[in-house]
Amino acid sequence: xxxxxxxxxxxxxxxxxxxxxxxxxxxxxxxxxxxxxxxxxxxxxxxxxxxxxxxxxxxxxxxxxxxxxxxxxxxxxxxxxxxxxxxxxxxxxxxxxxxxxxxxxxxxxxxxxxxxxxxxxxxxxxxxxxxxxxxxxxxxxxxxxxxxxxxxxxxxxxxxxxxxxxxxxxxxxxxxxxxxxxxxxxxxxxxxxxxxxxxxxxxxxxxxxxxxxxxxxxxxxxxxxxxxxxxxxxxxxxxxxxxxxxxxxxxxxxxxxxxxxxxxxxxxxxxxxxxxxxxxxxxxxxxxxxxxxxxxxxxxxxxxxxxxxxxxxxxxxxxxxxxxxxxxxxxxxxxxxxxxxxxxxxxxxxxxxxxxxxxxxxxxxxxxxxxxxxxxxxxxxxxxxxxxxxxxxxxxxxxxxxxxxxxxxxxxxxxxxxxxxxxxxxxxxxxxxxxxxxxxxxxxxxxxxxxxxxxxxxxxxxxxxxxxxxxx
Amino acid sequence: xxxxxxxxxxxxxxxxxxxxxxxxxxxxxxxxxxxxxxxxxxxxxxxxxxxxxxxxxxxxxxxxxxxxxxxxxxxxxxxxxxxxxxxxxxxxxxxxxxxxx
Numbered sequence: 335x336x337x338x339x340x341x342x343x344x345x346x347x348x349x350x351x352x353x354x355x356x357x358x359x360x361x362x363x364x365x366x367x368x369x370x371x372x373x374x375x376x377x378x379x380x381x382x383x384x385x386x387x388x389x390x391x392x393x394x395x396x397x398x399x400x401x402x403x404x405x406x407x408x409x410x411x412x413x414x415x416x417x418x419x420x421x422x423x424x425x426x427x428x429x430x431x432x433x434x435x436x437x438x439x440x441x442x443x444x445x446x447x448x449x450x451x452x453x454x455x456x457x458x459x460x461x462x463x464x465x466x467x468x469x470x471x472x473x474x475x476x477x478x479x480x481x482x483x484x485x486x487x488x489x490x491x492x493x494x495x496x497x498x499x500x501x502x503x504x505x506x507x508x509x510x511x512x513x514x515x516x517x518x519x520x521x522x523x524x525x526x527x528x529x530x531x532x533x534x535x536x537x538x539x540x541x542x543x544x545x546x547x548x549x550x551x552x553x554x555x556x557x558x559x560x561x562x563x564x565x566x567x568x569x570x571x572x573x574x575x576x577x578x579x580x581x582x583x584x585x586x587x588x589x590x591x592x593x594x595x596x597x598x599x600x601x602x603x604x605x606x607x608x609x610x611x612x613x614x615x616x617x618x619x620x621x622x623x624x625x626x627x628x629x630x631x632x633x634x635x636x637x638x639x640x641x642x643x644x645x646x647x648x649x650x651x652x653x654x655x656x657x658x659x660x661x662x663x664x665x666x667x668x669x670x671x672x673x674x675x676x677x678x679x680x681x682x683x684x685x686x687x688x689x690x691x692x693x694x695x696x697x698x699x700x701x702x703x704x705x706x707x708x709x710x711x712x713x714x715x716x717x718x719x720x721x722x723x724x725x726x727x728x729x730x731x732x733x734x735x736x737x738x739x740x741x742x743x744x745x746x747x748x749x750x751x752x753x754x755x756x757x758x759x760x761x762x763x764x765x766x767x768x769x770x771x772x773x774x775x776x777x778x779x780x781x782x783x784x785x786x787x788x789x790x791x792x793x794x795x796x797x798x799x800x801x802x803x804x805x806x
Numbered sequence: 807x808x809x810x811x812x813x814x815x816x817x818x819x820x821x822x823x824x825x826x827x828x829x830x831x832x833x834x835x836x837x838x839x840x841x842x843x844x845x846x847x848x849x850x851x852x853x854x855x856x857x858x859x860x861x862x863x864x865x866x867x868x869x870x871x872x873x874x875x876x877x878x879x880x881x882x883x884x885x886x887x888x889x890x891x892x893x894x895x896x897x898x899x900x901x902x903x904x905x906x907x
Contacts, residue, residue, distance in 0.1 A: 412880030416888030445878030589829035
């Protein structure tokens with residue numbers, strides 16, 4: 335009984351620290367300490383959970399030694415692998431690691447539900463229903479997140495679709511829900527194991543089927559949605575286990591994640607339903623776009639660099655291509671040369687630059703760029719018209735004027751950075767291909783736009799050298 | 807003397823709704839500069855599922871429960887540890903220009 339109260343109070347402390355930590359993570363000035371606070375909460379929660387050893391039913395005692403050894407082994411293996419892997423991946427790979435770890439959380443929630451179902455003796459139909467709902471959501475999150483990870487990591491390149499996909503997915507989901515209801519109705523009968531296996535198989539399959547048709551450009555929104563799903567699943571399993579800390583932490587993540595998802599979808603001017611169910615980026619849609627007028631002009635990197643050196647103001651728009659080329663360090667070196675010459679340099683970050691909102695900010699921070707010269711789209715979009723030079727590096731869809739002008743374009747209506755309004759635009763691009771969404775970019779054909787072809791790292795190296803050659 | 811600590815569904819509903827509002831409020835005024843770290847941070851927080859998995863494993867009385875419980879703890883631990891490391895790495899990069907001088 336005493337142990338039970340200590341566990342309960344520890345859960346309260348942990349939940350409080352999680353919320354406090356999350357709040358501190360909401361501001362750049364306090365973000366770093368926020369994750370530490372939340373980390374302390376996690377340690378408290380995990381340590382306290384071992385107090386359950388003092389209060390185990392008699393039926394468990396013969397298994398105690400094995401269970402304890404398995405628990406320690408699982409903590410070391412799972413935690414150690416993830417810690418090592420998280421330390422090892424490059425910054426560009428972090429969004430997909432978020433997806434992978436999120437999937438693991440969903441899998442853990444589903445596993446908790448599976449154990450609860452196999453143990454029998456549910457106290458009420460409500461708890462049983464909540465357990466099954468958590469299992470469904472956790473399983474979908476597991477497989478959906480793994481697919482999202484594979485897409486972001488480039489292991490799955492194209493959306494996979496077939497004609498009656500929505501009908502098939504709907505039927506699969508309905509069948510899985512019916513199986514879940516069957517589990518509740520036939521609990522503690524011989525039919526339970528079969529129903530449970532089919533139920534879990536259906537839920538896992540639905541996670542795959544739901545995610546495969548979604549285009550790569552929408553993957554950040556999907557990952558955020560699955561993050562919210564996992565939070566919800568954890569909250570539900572918390573209720574099944576009568577653990578308020580899990581309920582609080584899970585539901586906080588569920589609602590915070592849902593809001594983040596909606597904010598991201600809004601930034602792309604797309605409803606969540608659109609992200610999940612439409613065929614964004616289909617070739618047919620792109621082909622239907624308006625015919626492009628004008629032609630691309632190219633510039634040498636050194637000419638572009640000198641143009642910026644003598645400009646009064648430069649706005650830089652970094653995109654994922656910059657990150658892939660790992661050129662942010664070289665870019666900042668170039669920026670410092672411009673600043674030393676009195677040029678007013680700013681960075682303009684589109685909400686979905688990089689592979690995830692805030693991802694580009696993280697990449698620039700890695701290179702040492704002070705965050706107070708990094709601006710959000712809504713704060714800087716009006717400045718382009720009075721800016722001498724806009725430098726676009728590895729960004730594509732987020733500067734495509736077709737989003738404003740071409741009603742037939744799949745990205746029509748998506749808020750974009752007004753790079754085309756700058757006096758002169760330079761676009762650093764590896765080649766003449768289309769961007770992530772597969773849509774033709776009208777900016778490249780503008781009167782005031784010049785293309786600088788080449789790998790971002792090489793181009794920026796040439797730019798730095800050009801500025802130094804004229805006396806720095 | 808025995809104290810009943812079990813939850814009625816109504817208390818559970820209170821907890822869920824208040825937690826949902828808390829999550830909404832925490833995120834509602836976040837600059838987009840922190841969207842990815844916050845997603846990663848909230849990913850870390852639902853790693854507390856490892857506590858539920860530990861409970862399931864430590865109470866296991868069948869081979870099936872031990873195997874699935876083990877899997878749950880390993881996955882939950884990976885979620886918590888990995889989520890923490892990735893978030894910490896992202897946030898370690900945020901320094902103002904004032905700090906750097």
